[in-house]
Amino acid sequence: MKKFYVIFTIFYLLYAGAIAVYLLQLEPGYVPEMYKGTASDPAQFMTAGEIKEAYHLQLIEYFTYFLSTPLDLLILILIMAFSVKIRNKAINIAKKSRWQLAYYYTVLTIAMTLLYLPLDLFFYHLNLRYELSSQSFLSWSIDFAIGFALELVLGFLFLLFLYWLIAKQPKKWWLTMAFLSLSFNILILFLAPVVFMPLFNDYQPIQNQELKAEIQELAKESGIPNAKILEMNMSKQSNGINAFVTGIGSNKMIVLGDTAIENMTTEEIKFVIAHEIGHYKLNHIYNSLILAFILSFLFGYGTYKIYHVPLKNSGIIGAWKNKLILQRCRCFSCRSSSLQCLFHRL
Structure with missing residues (x-):
């Protein structure tokens, strides 16, 4: 395994070097000749210093x-090793x-979070450095x-249900999971605007009535006349300008960031x-949603087939499988032999 990590690191560094060489060939503020002097030319609305800063960020x-x-x-390989x-x-x-399951998932999630934390902190400080955000570290x-x-x-509840499902339907769990995951995604999409999103930002009816009327007319012409029109304190996290449409059914809404209202x-x-x-x-x-359902179906079926590949009762693999068959399973979802246990097959 150590040899693999060494080889992977060498190739990764070579790959990073090649990417760096390629990117350094890019010309700051490059614009095709046909677009120079037009509204698409950054030189028309940015200073030379701003173009250089944008180039570095890019x-x-x-x-x-x-x-x-x-x-x-x-990182996935590292996690699999542990x-x-x-x-x-x-x-x-x-x-x-x-x-x-609670212990396993908690430790695994914490490990993944800690591994990615330096990258998250890097992007947080990068946004501050280029004034894309003014969010305090406490707020972040x-x-x-x-x-x-x-x-x-949410991850623990999903896994708890998944392993219960595997125990109840050892041969068809993957099919049931695919359909239930579709229902789950629809539920999340419905609840997100009223349950999850307010955990991060404040939402309120748009205050500018003239702007609200314009957006309502546009939404009506587009076939979503009943959508709620809200504004959010996007400036809490970002100085960027954005708007989005989210939710389904009665929770469908058009959301406009306060930064957009102030600057556009x-x-x-x-x-x-x-x-x-x-x-x-x-x-x-x-x-x-359809794509997520298809991927869930394929992933579930693929996982099921991988863990049910017949192995010959000879050699190391055969002995390993025999040991698993004879061993009583104590972990997570199984109630009988370890043939139904995904974790004993890792």
């Missing part, structure tokens, strides 16, 4: 973007399966803690809102 964002995927893979140890510790600490920490708590609670004209705001409404008109939300 380099950093591109660099971290291209490095993130192999980094995610490395997964069995965490599981064994959970079995020794707790007798009941639900507490074993509170938002971070709320997000972590939500991930911990009515026509500019309508342009941004029209873009967001376009996501609804083109059914992007429902398409995403």
